[in-house]
Amino acid sequence: MSEQSEQENKEQEHKFLPVVPMRDIVIYPQMMAPIFISRKKSLAAVENAVLTEDHKLILVAQRNLAIEEPKSSDLYEYGVLVKIVQVLKFPDGSIKALADGIERVKILEFIGGEDKDEIFTARYESLKDISVVNEETEAMLNLTVDKFKEYIRKTTKINADNFVSLAEVKDAGKLSDIIATYLSVKVEEKQKVLELLNTYERLEYVSRILSREIELIGIEEALQEKVRYKLGKSQKEYLLREKIKAIKEELGTEEGLDESEELLEEIEKAEIPQHVKDALTKEVKKLSRMPFYTAETSVIRTYVETVLELPWEKRTEDNLDIEHARRILDEDHFGLEDPKERILEFLAVKKLSNLPQATIICFVGPPGVGKTSLGRSIARSLGRKFAQVSLGGINDESEIRGHRRTYIGSMPGRIIRAIQTAGTKNPVILLDEIEKMLPSHMGDPTAAMLEVLDPVQNSHFTDHYIDMEFDLSEVFFIATANSVDTLYKPLKDRMEVITLPGYTEEEKLNIAQKYLVPRQLKTNGLNEHQLQIDETIIREIITKYTREAGVRELERYIAKACRKAAVEIVKKPDMIIKLTPENLQDYLGAYRFVRQAAEKEPQVGLVHGLAWTEVGGELLEIEAGIMPGKGRLNLTGRLGEIMKESAQTGFSYIRSNYAKLGLEQDIQEKYDVHIHAPEGATPKEG
The missing domain is CATH 1.20.58.1480 (Methane Monooxygenase Hydroxylase; Chain G, domain 1)
Structure with missing residues (x-):
């Protein structure tokens, strides 16, 4: 027992975490609250915490709220250990972080933090409640x-x-x-x-x-x-303002009034609809009546700032020149003729009708075939801003529609946040991996997405956080999916599916020569003279190092070769490197895949089958052997259910047609058959 206590004490001594001083808020364990960070040292502390595996840091309140750059003596000895759950960056460099309180802690020692650019780190001990139950x-x-x-x-x-x-x-x-x-x-x-x-x-x-x-x-x-007595409206407002000002001066919080006045000025200057101005003015007046150190003030302030940042009337002008769009698409992508034609058709219809987007385009294809980059090219050809919304794994309806402000740490949904990031009312928004949204007890995000994509409803879309209608009809939505098999059917019916098949070897070769090799040479500080990669080498990489429908793995291997070459050129600046089949393995390692030709002559106990994989067809050898036994069929090689059924069907055929095949009647009682797929270590169906 004593050894265990000694071990615990030893671990306790080595607890260190970054510290963020807080001016106007105290968070408690088992509470989740938003915190606003703008000071340089605090931003660095949050960034350090987010880079760690557990995302933890310590929040400690300042003794004097007016101190801009506190020292360790200006901080309390007790704080709370929190986990940073979410971080939202603002254009001015400040951040809003969602902090989840875990436990009370006592600061044993502050390390660093006294210099202007040095963050606080603390050695601390965890504290437990002394529970009294009676x-x-x-x-x-x-x-x-x-x-x-x-x-x-x-x-x-x-x-x-x-x-x-x-x-x-x-x-x-x-x-x-x-x-x-x-x-x-x-x-x-x-x-x-x-x-x-x-x-x-x-x-x-x-x-x-x-x-x-x-x-x-x-x-x-x-x-x-x-x-209480009768006062005219103007006189009453004047007296109330003077009263608030006097109270705030007495409390030393006059800046709260200045902040409210600044927000009212911003609202008045902002290019936003009148009903939005009225709603925000009401919120700011409520803010001016509150002490600045309450949690509610930060909630209202964040809400007002968020609504003001939305592009209610700001939009970019579309470039509907068909030739310009074709040139952009051809510059950015090789092949993909069907998707390109469909995009040009959309632009032509848009130019003639000038109506909102009637259909939503959904690019479907395996990873790495260019779905996301095609969306970026569409935005570039139209002259619109681009924003991407990752939907993989979302199982909460509030992620789409936003969280109501009654909840601590609430914020707008991902659609509104994407528009806020884009800064215009008519961006191109890419809904990535739309088939991976999952319904749960927290709601069905696919149902919320139906409203977003419906051209009839989305002009009156209401985010729960904003709590006002926002017109999404000018947004150009593009969805992507790896497969439509798991896509919610009503959602699929609302979209036009355009399939992007995997690239052939020739297409991969062209993409590598025109895009991948030049890009990686530039990224790694090389030029075509220093590192020479010809067509033969690219084919070698495609066939012997990659098995994919797209070109991501191909680009990784090209990047690997560039990095290896960069090391050698740094050592010998005048060196010229040419990749050849003989030295390729020195740069990329041993071959991962070797093409094997089918046997030209039939072999006893050996047949070839075709197997389906995500990257195309594969030739699969099937071996069979017979031995004395009791009519059992053994299947090995991690075969899929379909291939197992095929083997069982073949065995049943032999048993039912033994006479035609010249076999003995009692073969099923005397022999066992063993069927094996040597390359079945990778699960396959086909």
Whole structure:
């Protein structure tokens, strides 16, 4: 036992994580909240955490909120260890990160961080709640819940929709943390809630804060009742503004008022519809009435900024020149004539009718055949902005329609975020791997996608976060899929499927010569004179190193050869390297695949079959042997179900036609048959 404790202590001593100082927020364990990072050191700390496997860091509150570049002495000793779940970057370089609280920690030692560009790192120890469970605690639980309900009824600072029923929360520590999250109190008081490890003491402290806040609300209501009298609208607004200004000056938070005024000015200048201006103005007025350190202020501020960043009226002008589009498509892609023709047809119809997109194009094909790059080329030919939305593995409807603002850490759906990133109302949006969306208990994202792609409905699309209609009818949606077999049928019916087949060897050769080799030479700082890769070598790479429908693996091997050559040229700058069949393995390693010709003469016990794979047909040898036994059929070589059935059918045919084949009647009782596929290590069907 002592050895185990010693080991735990040893591990405890070596706990180190980056630290991010927080000015206006305290996060608790088992809570998820958005944090806004703009300071250089804090941005670096978040980036370091995201690069690690567990995405963890420590959030510690500042003692003085006004200090821009705090030192270790300006930070509290207690913080919370969080996991960074999601990061959203803004154009000004700041980020919004979604932090998931894990546990309370005590900072044992700050390492670094004193220099301007050096991040804080801390050696810390994990803290556990000192749980107190008795009748007194249970009574305090019920009393605190009742007080919190009364606080919610009386205050205007918390939306009723935000309140989650606490009747089922029986843990005093967790209840205290939840209530403290919603309270509009100073950071010092929230920090004390974090530092109290005894759950009863923590709950009692939160209960005292609630009593004080309820009493203050009552006093304020009584004063307002006494001084209420008739005022003209302009006089009333003036007095209210002066009152707010005086209160904020007294509290030292005058910047909150300035921020509200700045937001109102931005709203007035913004090129957005009037109903959007009215909605945002209402939110900013609500913001101006709140203390700047409450969690609700950051939610409202983020919402207003997000809506203002959306391109409500900004759009690019389409270039509908057919010849220009054909030239762009031919520059970027070799072959793919059918998809190119369909794109040109779309442009021609668009030029003549000037109507919104009636059909959605869906490129279907194996990985690496150019589906995504074709979407980029379409955007370039039209002169539109391009944005990509990866849909693989999405199983939550909110990822498409957005999260409601009542949830902590909510944000717009992926479609609205893509438009925000593009910066125009009419971008080309590529919906990548649309067949990989999965329905779950959190909703059906495919049903939400139907609304996005329906030209009748998408002009009135409402994202749950924005909570206002946004016109998607000008967006050019392009979908991609590896297969349509798993695609939701109503979704498939809404799209025009264009199949991109795998490339032939000749097409791969042309693509490599025109695009892949020049690109990799440039990427690796080489030129055609320093590294010479001719047609013969490209064919060798295609046939002996790759088995794919597209050209991704081919480009990887070309890149590998370029990197190896770069090392040699750095050592000998005047060196000229020419790849040949003799030295190819020195650069790319041993051959991965060797083509084997079929036997010219029939062999006893050996036949050839054709097997289907994702990259084309394969010749498969089938060996058969007979031995004394009891009529059993043994199948080996990891054959697929279809090939097993074929073998069993052949054996049954022999047994039922033994006379025609000149075999003995009792062959099935005397012999066993063994069928083996030597190359069946790779599962195949066919």
